[in-house]
Amino acid sequence: MSESSxxxxxxxxxxxxxxxxxxxxxxxxxxxxxATKLAELxxxxxxxxxxxxxxxxxxxxxxxxxxKSGGYLLTRSAxxxxxxxxxxxxxxxxxxFRCTEVRQRGPLAASAESCTIPCGIARVxxxxxxxxxxxxxxxxxxxxxxxxxxTAGPATLPRVNRWLQTGT
Amino acid sequence: MSESSxxxxxxxxxxxxxxxxxxxxxxxxxxxxxATKLAELxxxxxxxxxxxxxxxxxxxxxxxxxxKSGGYLLTRSAxxxxxxxxxxxxxxxxxxFRCTEVRQRGPLAASAESCTIPCGIARVxxxxxxxxxxxxxxxxxxxxxxxxxxTAGPATLPRVNRWLQTGT
DNA sequence: TCAACTCGGATATCTTGTGTCCGCGAATCT
DNA sequence: AGATTCGCGGACACAAGATATCCGAGTTGA
Numbered sequence: 001m002s003e004s005s006x007x008x009x010x011x012x013x014x015x016x017x018x019x020x021x022x023x024x025x026x027x028x029x030x031x032x033x034x035a036t037k038l039a040e041l042x043x044x045x046x047x048x049x050x051x052x053x054x055x056x057x058x059x060x061x062x063x064x065x066x067x068k069s070g071g072y073l074l075t076r077s078a079x080x081x082x083x084x085x086x087x088x089x090x091x092x093x094x095x096x097f098r099c100t101e102v103r104q105r106g107p108l109a110a111s112a113e114s115c116t117i118p119c120g121i122a123r124v125x126x127x128x129x130x131x132x133x134x135x136x137x138x139x140x141x142x143x144x145x146x147x148x149x150x151t152a153g154p155a156t157l158p159r160v161n162r163w164l165q166t167g168t
Numbered sequence: 169m170s171e172s173s174x175x176x177x178x179x180x181x182x183x184x185x186x187x188x189x190x191x192x193x194x195x196x197x198x199x200x201x202x203a204t205k206l207a208e209l210x211x212x213x214x215x216x217x218x219x220x221x222x223x224x225x226x227x228x229x230x231x232x233x234x235x236k237s238g239g240y241l242l243t244r245s246a247x248x249x250x251x252x253x254x255x256x257x258x259x260x261x262x263x264x265f266r267c268t269e270v271r272q273r274g275p276l277a278a279s280a281e282s283c284t285i286p287c288g289i290a291r292v293x294x295x296x297x298x299x300x301x302x303x304x305x306x307x308x309x310x311x312x313x314x315x316x317x318x319t320a321g322p323a324t325l326p327r328v329n330r331w332l333q334t335g336t
Numbered sequence: 337t338c339a340a341c342t343c344g345g346a347t348a349t350c351t352t353g354t355g356t357c358c359g360c361g362a363a364t365c366t
Numbered sequence: 367a368g369a370t371t372c373g374c375g376g377a378c379a380c381a382a383g384a385t386a387t388c389c390g391a392g393t394t395g396a
Contacts, residue, residue: 012264012265013353013354014268014353014354015353015354016265017265017267017268017270017289018270020289021270021271021289024289034372034373034374035373035374036373040274040275041274041275041276042270042273042274043270043273043274044270044273045354045355045356046356047355047356047357048354048355048356050373050374050375051354051355051356051375051376053374054374054375054376057374057375064373064374064375065362065363065373065374066360066361066362066363066372066373066374067361067362067363067364067371067372067373068362068363068364068365068371068372068373069363069364069372069373070362070363070372070373070374071373071374072374083289083292097184097185099185100182100185102185102186102189102210102211102212103189103320105210105211105212106208106209106210106211107208107209107331108209108327108328108331110320114320117319119316119319120311120312120315120316120319121185121188121189121192121312123315124251124303124304124307124312125304127303128300128301128303128304129300131299131300131302131303132296132297132299132300132303133296134299135292135295135296135299135300136292136293136296139292143288144288144289144292147288147291148287148288151285151287151288152271152278152282159276160276163275163276181384181385182384182385183384183385200342202341202342202343203342203343204342213385213386213387214387215386215387215388216385216386216387218343218344219344219345219385219386219387221343222343222344222345225343225344232342232343232344233342233343233393233394234341234342234343234344234391234392234393234394235340235341235342235343235392235393235394235395236339236340236341236342236393236394236395236396237341237342237394237395238341238342238343238393238394239342239343240343
């Protein structure tokens with residue numbers, strides 16, 4: 001295995017959870033919220049959370065304003081942001097499985113011109129990955145916020161935002 | 169973040185591809201096939217492939233016979249082995265996403281008794297993971313073998329097994 | 337009985353995620 | 367307008383997990 005290998009390795013970064021929670025909170029925010037406050041609210045590492053928020057900013061999901069009363073804000077309505085977009089912004093859009101084309105290796109290697117179509121294994125993996133992404137793309141952060149309101153009570157989200165602004 | 173963390177980290181090991189190819193080959197085998205031969209056939213690291221085959225053996229998908237003419241063999245019909253079982257044998261059945269219960273942390277932590285139901289984020293991730301596994305569980309190695317026969321020709325699989333036995 | 341061949345687990349190496357730090361830019365206050 | 371304060375952005379260590387390997391235990395066949 002002298003090849004650069006790099007088999008398909010799906011890794012779902014842990015920071016995805018934090019990013020999702022932040023987006024839900026931001027969906028009800030009306031003023032920029034600094035990363036420090038978000039980290040304090042969730043009790044997580046401020047620097048590391050900032051890193052993930054940067055990824056979200058780079059993906060165009062949230063907008064950052066600098067300065068004294070700066071912070072983060074959603075770029076568009078929460079109904080127009082899917083969890084898939086957040087996951088892909090953090091973890092990258094690379095598919096879970098990458099075919100190494102083992103059929104073209106070894107003593108009984110298949111000819112290259114006969115491999116225009118992906119092999120069955122790659123297709124199955126691709127279908128599963130597609131199903132996973134489709135499931136994630138069907139849910140928006142607005143849905144998550146609604147879900148939170150109906151389970152934890154409608155007052156939770158406004159209360160969180162009040163704490164972010166005033167600290168009480 | 170002094171906690172042991174252990175956020176949900178899904179890692180799709182690269183050896184899954186090798187394991188799948190091996191199972192497809194073994195589906196047409198009639199005699200035990202040693203790991204060395206399988207590694208040589210696919211041109212991959214023999215030791216590393218052996219490790220994965222051990223995982224498959226531990227999961228009860230393939231049976232190992234030691235001794236001079238030993239090797240691996242499927243424990244049951246290829247139609248009764250799904251891709252999902254192979255993936256879970258290699259990568260483990262741990263779900264892609266593990267909720268850290270961030271809602272119970274920080275200054276506005278929710279009470280523990282109000283968290284009997286998983287939060288919306290965990291549910292969405294769980295649904296996506298379930299869709300992924302369902303898609304993988306719908307395909308058997310027999311399906312993969314059939315697919316290979318129809319695309320690469322019906323003679324490929326027998327020829328591979330002849331090479332494994334005789335070397336020609 | 338003996339020997340060869342097989343699997344199985346314990347062992348190094350290395351990429352990748354996890355976590356942290358300092359510099360740059362922008363808005364506020366004087 | 368200038369200095370200051372605050373927050374974002376990218377560059378820097380640390381650790382965990384995957385990748386790759388080797389040697390010992392067990393078994394079959396002669």
